[in-house]
Amino acid sequence: MSATVATHHAGYVEGIRIIAARELGAYFDSSIAYVYTIAFVILANSIFMNEFFLTGTVDMTAFFDLMPLLMVLFIPAVTMRLWAEEKKTRTIELLLTLPIRTSQAVMGKYIAALGLFGLFLVGSLPIPIMLLVLGSPDLGLIISGYIGLLLLGGMFLGFGMFLSAISGDQIVAFVLSAIVGFAFVLSGQEQVVAVLDGLIPALSIGTVLYENFSVMPRYDSFVRGVIDIGSLTYFVLFIGLFLWLNVQLLERQRT
Amino acid sequence: MTDHQGATTATADPKRAAKEAPKDSGRTDQPVMIDAKDVTKRYGSTLAADRVSFEIRRGEIVGFLGPNGAGKSTVLKTISTWLPPTSGTVEVAGFDVQKDPLAVRQRLGYLPEHNAMYETMRVDRFLRFMGKVRGMSGEHLTKRTNWVVGKCQLEAVLGKRINQCSKGYRQRIGLAASLLHDPQVILLDEPTHGLDPLQVAAFRDFIRELRPNRAILFSSHILAEVMATCERLLIINLGKLLADTTVTELRAVADEKNISLEEAVLEIVRKGGKRT
Numbered sequence: 001m002s003a004t005v006a007t008h009h010a011g012y013v014e015g016i017r018i019i020a021a022r023e024l025g026a027y028f029d030s031s032i033a034y035v036y037t038i039a040f041v042i043l044a045n046s047i048f049m050n051e052f053f054l055t056g057t058v059d060m061t062a063f064f065d066l067m068p069l070l071m072v073l074f075i076p077a078v079t080m081r082l083w084a085e086e087k088k089t090r091t092i093e094l095l096l097t098l099p100i101r102t103s104q105a106v107m108g109k110y111i112a113a114l115g116l117f118g119l120f121l122v123g124s125l126p127i128p129i130m131l132l133v134l135g136s137p138d139l140g141l142i143i144s145g146y147i148g149l150l151l152l153g154g155m156f157l158g159f160g161m162f163l164s165a166i167s168g169d170q171i172v173a174f175v176l177s178a179i180v181g182f183a184f185v186l187s188g189q190e191q192v193v194a195v196l197d198g199l200i201p202a203l204s205i206g207t208v209l210y211e212n213f214s215v216m217p218r219y220d221s222f223v224r225g226v227i228d229i230g231s232l233t234y235f236v237l238f239i240g241l242f243l244w245l246n247v248q249l250l251e252r253q254r255t
Numbered sequence: 256m257t258d259h260q261g262a263t264t265a266t267a268d269p270k271r272a273a274k275e276a277p278k279d280s281g282r283t284d285q286p287v288m289i290d291a292k293d294v295t296k297r298y299g300s301t302l303a304a305d306r307v308s309f310e311i312r313r314g315e316i317v318g319f320l321g322p323n324g325a326g327k328s329t330v331l332k333t334i335s336t337w338l339p340p341t342s343g344t345v346e347v348a349g350f351d352v353q354k355d356p357l358a359v360r361q362r363l364g365y366l367p368e369h370n371a372m373y374e375t376m377r378v379d380r381f382l383r384f385m386g387k388v389r390g391m392s393g394e395h396l397t398k399r400t401n402w403v404v405g406k407c408q409l410e411a412v413l414g415k416r417i418n419q420c421s422k423g424y425r426q427r428i429g430l431a432a433s434l435l436h437d438p439q440v441i442l443l444d445e446p447t448h449g450l451d452p453l454q455v456a457a458f459r460d461f462i463r464e465l466r467p468n469r470a471i472l473f474s475s476h477i478l479a480e481v482m483a484t485c486e487r488l489l490i491i492n493l494g495k496l497l498a499d500t501t502v503t504e505l506r507a508v509a510d511e512k513n514i515s516l517e518e519a520v521l522e523i524v525r526k527g528g529k530r531t
Contacts, residue, residue: 011390018387022373029375029416090371097335097367098388099360254338255298 015100019108023082024115032081033116040074041123048127058135063127064145064223068185068216071156076177078116079160080170082109083250087168096250106246110161117153121146141225148222151235152215156181158242165249188216285313286348288440288470289334293343296329296494303329305494306343311470313439316462318481319474321491322524327474328368330491331444334472335365347440361389364438366446370429374418378409378428381417385432403431406461422449430458434465441465443473447480459484478520490523497527 027033044063051062086092095105131137159180164173186192187209196206210217218231289311296304304326311317319327332338334345336356344351350358373381382403386396404410407427412420417428426449433441447455462471462484475481481488482502490498509519 014390015388018384022376022384025380026373026375089374090367090369091373093332093335093337093367094371097337097360097363097365098385099357099390100388101357 012101012104015104016107016111019095019100019105020111020115023109023112027112027116032078033119036074036077036116037119037123040070040120043070044120044124045126048124058131058137060127060131060137060142060145061223063124064149067149068152068219071153072178072181072185074120075117075153075156075181076160076163076174078113079157079177080164080173082113082161083165084168084170084173087165088170096254102250103247106161106243106250110157110243113157113161114154117157118150121149121153138225144225144227145223147227148219148231151222151232151239152219155215155235155238155242156184158239158246162242162246162249165246165253184213184215188214188220283312285315287311287346288313288348289472290346291330291334291343292345294330294333294340294345295342296326296333296338297341302494304333304340307491307494307496308343309489309496309499311472313468313470314466315487316466316471316473316485318485318488319472319491320478320481320488320520321474321476323476325476325492326494327476327491328444329494331365331368331442331472331474335363335367335442336360337367361436362439364433364436364441366429366433366443368444370426370448372417372425372429372432375416377414377416378420379413381428382432382435386435389436391436399435399437403434406434407431408457423451423454426450427454439469441469441471441473443471445475446473447475447477455480478517482516490520490527492524492527495527498523 024033044066047066048060048063051066055062083092086095096102128137128142131142156177160173160177163176163180164170167173167176187196187206193206193210196209197204199205215234218234221228221231287310289309291310292308294304294307295302307326307330319331321327329338333340334347334352336352336359339353344353346352347359348362350362352359373384376384379400382400383396386392386400391399404413407430409424409427409431412424412428417425420428426446430443430446433443447458450458462473465471473484485502487499487501488505489496490500505516505519509516512519514522
């Protein structure tokens with residue numbers, strides 16, 4: 001589809017690429033990218049090092065265990081502006097009257113946010129490099145953990161961006177996304193599951209949520225080095241769902 | 256003031272005005288580029304546009320005149336594909352805005368109300384982005400960019416961020432971005448807003464230069480603005496199209512009643528106001 005370029009109209013993939021490039025540029029123009037990346041690198045590396053000196057083992061499990069809670073705060077900060085800012089400054093009218101499909105705009109923004117998240121992850125690479133220098137860590141385990149983290153971040157970016165479009169306000173979008181993120185993470189905590197199960201024992205809400213909703217069992221399987229189809233499907237379905245909802249919402253908001 | 260020839264009857268009657276073919280002197284052989292039929296837009300209980308119909312042909316510059324909140328922007332937003340009309344249809348260059356929005360957008364240059372742009376982007380990068388997203392590239396994009404930059408006199412601000420530019424520059428950046436792809440249909444919502452008199456004069460010359468082979472519709476709430484640039488004008492208030500007339504016709508009405516042109520327009524607006 002992208003091979004044949006008609007006049008005044010970019011191909012589908014090319015359109016996504018152009019939107020993504022602009023969006024990523026906007027992160028750097030407004031220095032958000034630098035501030036967030038530096039903050040993430042300092043936080044992630046220092047917390048890991050603390051753990052590393054305590055346990056003294058050459059693996060990254062401590063790092064990956066820490067990430068979901070850190071993402072609950074970092075990802076909403078990345079996604080909150082994506083649609084809320086366009087709405088506040090009214091540039092959304094400019095963007096969505098260009099000859100692109102709404103899905104191209106959504107995908108472009110998503111990929112830009114994913115790119116910034118990717119930069120965060122690159123900032124954590126000193127950890128595996130250090131481990132490689134100090135000993136012989138299980139590389140498969142580390143790679144599988146990174147894949148899990150990328151999927152977890154990708155899913156958080158998906159609902160973060162959707163909530164930015166729904167709320168139209170950056171602060172509200174941040175708070176909502178953080179709450180949803182917490183729900184996805186906390187529903188995987190043993191204590192939370194136990195408390196929820198205790199509320200109405202017959203329904204065992206906690207277990208139902210843990211098994212069907214929580215991100216933690218899926219993410220943990222990657223961290224443990226198991227890449228199974230069920231977990232992969234979970235992430236892909238949720239990411240697809242949020243992107244689809246985002247397109248539907250924007251189409252409906254044109255009134 | 257205009258080079259207009261031969262118009263006959265004044266059209267102060269809104270019902271007739273909306274239905275009649277444009278009387279803009281011998282351009283009826285040109286294809287219809289904007290065809291609005293009974294465009295209605297309802298926001299809750301408010302009728303922002305009420306069965307607005309008109310045709311604009313290639314080679315026409317039409318002024319869309321009305322007080323603030325008359326429904327000008329609403330109608331322009333439906334033509335631009337931004338807002339779907341509650342009922343009625345709009346076709347741009349033969350493409351329906353709802354059924355074929357991409358085809359419409361490719362042919363359309365649109366300067367929205369408030370001229371919102373990506374504030375933190377550099378002017379040159381913003382123009383490149385607007386060109387690329389429209390499928391332009393390489394030499395063609397460079398050539399077109401140089402042309403709009405020259406025409407809109409943007410050389411001095413190309414390396415600046417948009418939020419560092421003055422109001423006059425911003426308006427011209429928006430205009431440049433909307434004309435980059437050489438659109439057949441140009442929609443400008445309050446294009447002279449924030450320009451000084453010299454810039455307004457330059458804008459008029461520029462728009463007249465664009466006229467051949469294009470259909471241009473621009474909105475304003477200032478009669479002098481519209482008269483200086485267009486022959487034909489659409490007068491709208493409270494969502495209703497009150498007149499589809501020419502400056503010459505309006506002048507004839509004004510002379511006949513011995514009132515000024517402004518008063519003639521106000522009379523049309525007031526009449527329309529009573530009916531709603």
